[in-house]
Amino acid sequence: MSTSAAVTIIIPNYKTLELTKLCLRSLRKYTDCSRIKVLVVDNNSNDESLEYLRQLEWITLLERDTDGESGPQMHAKALDMAMEYVDTEYVMIMHTDTIVLNSSWLDFMLEKIRRSDNIAAVGSWKLEHVPAVKAFFKRWETAIRRMLGRKVLDREHYFRSHCALYKSAAVRESRGFYDGRSAGISLFNILREKGYELPFIESEELCRYMAHLNHATMILNPRTGDRKTAKASAGRKLRSKLRSINPEKILNDDSLDN
Numbered sequence: 001m002s003t004s005a006a007v008t009i010i011i012p013n014y015k016t017l018e019l020t021k022l023c024l025r026s027l028r029k030y031t032d033c034s035r036i037k038v039l040v041v042d043n044n045s046n047d048e049s050l051e052y053l054r055q056l057e058w059i060t061l062l063e064r065d066t067d068g069e070s071g072p073q074m075h076a077k078a079l080d081m082a083m084e085y086v087d088t089e090y091v092m093i094m095h096t097d098t099i100v101l102n103s104s105w106l107d108f109m110l111e112k113i114r115r116s117d118n119i120a121a122v123g124s125w126k127l128e129h130v131p132a133v134k135a136f137f138k139r140w141e142t143a144i145r146r147m148l149g150r151k152v153l154d155r156e157h158y159f160r161s162h163c164a165l166y167k168s169a170a171v172r173e174s175r176g177f178y179d180g181r182s183a184g185i186s187l188f189n190i191l192r193e194k195g196y197e198l199p200f201i202e203s204e205e206l207c208r209y210m211a212h213l214n215h216a217t218m219i220l221n222p223r224t225g226d227r228k229t230a231k232a233s234a235g236r237k238l239r240s241k242l243r244s245i246n247p248e249k250i251l252n253d254d255s256l257d258n
Contacts, residue, residue: 005035005036007035007088008086008087008088008091009038011024011039011093011094011096013050014049016049017048019096020052021251024256028256030100030103030105035106039059039060039086041082043078050063075182076182079177083171089168090166091167093161093184095161095162097212098213099212101245102210105209105210109165116197119198120196120197121165122165123159173194174187175187
């Protein structure tokens, strides 16, 4: 890989051959690879996805033992392991269920983070299309619940790890990605406390450049007790989302591995 690369992309992998293949091939198809380095961290898959990754010469593959870790733990620890190999100005973290759709995606992300020297990272809270009617009624429901004094779930917003771009130096001067919580929560708060700007990218804007097959890794590898991702409806929703991005052309193009 070229030493002139500006961005290192870190992608953890766990037992999702077709998703991993689609993610990496879409990245290769829509990216000038002289501008990036790709680190894929396998979380003890021991399956066909690991065999596939071992054949790819255009990525750097790191393999780690997980020893009973939960999904969020595996993901965050994989990111921290990969950070030890990052030597570029910027580092991007992605999921294997994040699929690049547009060849302008890298310039789009770099333009966002370069708008100010005080910006340490850019990313999104969600990466999905929400119909305007659904968004309106969700806001209306929340407002009504507050008026009635009922409990409202105010989730802590941070840059989700499906797609976020950081200045590598800012990550290193913080605690990294793992501290027992989901990857990126504490890092986001530390960077904010240090006075950095952390602008969010609206989901609708980012969806023009990439798609996120939400919870795909967990749906394909359901864990006992996880009712949300183990439901048959979750699998149907995932297959519908996959069909919407027409993955066959990329999945059938083996030349993108070379």
